[in-house]
Amino acid sequence: MTQAPLDCLCQALTSEFRRDPAGAGAAALLAEYARTQQDWRDYVRWSDERYTRNLVHRTREYELLLLCWQPEQASPIHDHAGQSCWMAVLEGDMEEVHYRAPGAPQAAEACLDEGRSCTYGPSQVAFIDDRIALHLIQPKSGPGVTLHLYAKPIDECRVFEPSTGQVTGVELGYHSVRGEACQTAPAEVRATFAAD
Numbered sequence: 001m002t003q004a005p006l007d008c009l010c011q012a013l014t015s016e017f018r019r020d021p022a023g024a025g026a027a028a029l030l031a032e033y034a035r036t037q038q039d040w041r042d043y044v045r046w047s048d049e050r051y052t053r054n055l056v057h058r059t060r061e062y063e064l065l066l067l068c069w070q071p072e073q074a075s076p077i078h079d080h081a082g083q084s085c086w087m088a089v090l091e092g093d094m095e096e097v098h099y100r101a102p103g104a105p106q107a108a109e110a111c112l113d114e115g116r117s118c119t120y121g122p123s124q125v126a127f128i129d130d131r132i133a134l135h136l137i138q139p140k141s142g143p144g145v146t147l148h149l150y151a152k153p154i155d156e157c158r159v160f161e162p163s164t165g166q167v168t169g170v171e172l173g174y175h176s177v178r179g180e181a182c183q184t185a186p187a188e189v190r191a192t193f194a195a196d
């Protein structure tokens with residue numbers, strides 16, 4: 001039986017992070033998948049409440065998620081818990097805004113400086129980590145679908161509220177796992193994924 005393209009991508013990412021824990025070839029793999037494949041549509045899930053986070057695959061080295069954004073559903077301003085984040089746009093145009101929080105890195109309050117903003121279209125891949133900036137992601141106009149690769153997986157991150165300066169630690173959950181709606185706590189989901 002032939003493997004689904006998304007499974008082939010996961011296999012290629014597993015090999016890539018074994019070869020190079022920094023994942024130097026990950027952006028090219030994501031771009032090629034985004035440019036040529038459509039089976040991600042099986043994982044699309046919308047919510048009127050917020051953008052959805054849909055887990056495709058997770059190993060000890062990385063996790064791959066499909067995020068579905070309705071118009072005006074922005075992410076909070078957040079960090080990446082010391083990990084690397086790649087975002088490949090599958091559909092729509094996505095805006096990324098950078099922020100800096102000068103001051104003590106673990107402070108409970110932060111004053112934010114807004115940095116550059118950039119729009120990415122289908123098949124384009126963005127990269128960020130905490131050395132580069134904090135960021136916010138939102139669809140530019142109309143809905144958007146994006147593929148996010150985190151290496152290593154991110155279970156918690158910090159969220160920055162620009163009007164009050166409050167910094168909050170949040171646990172990250174999933175709306176679906178491998179295409180099935182997810183009712184279980186994130187820790188239970190994490191335990192079901194074998195550590196490849």
Ligand code: SIN
Pocket residue numbers: 053075085087137148
């Ligand atoms: C998320 O994973 O919920 C936010 C998107 C990102 O970090 O790029």
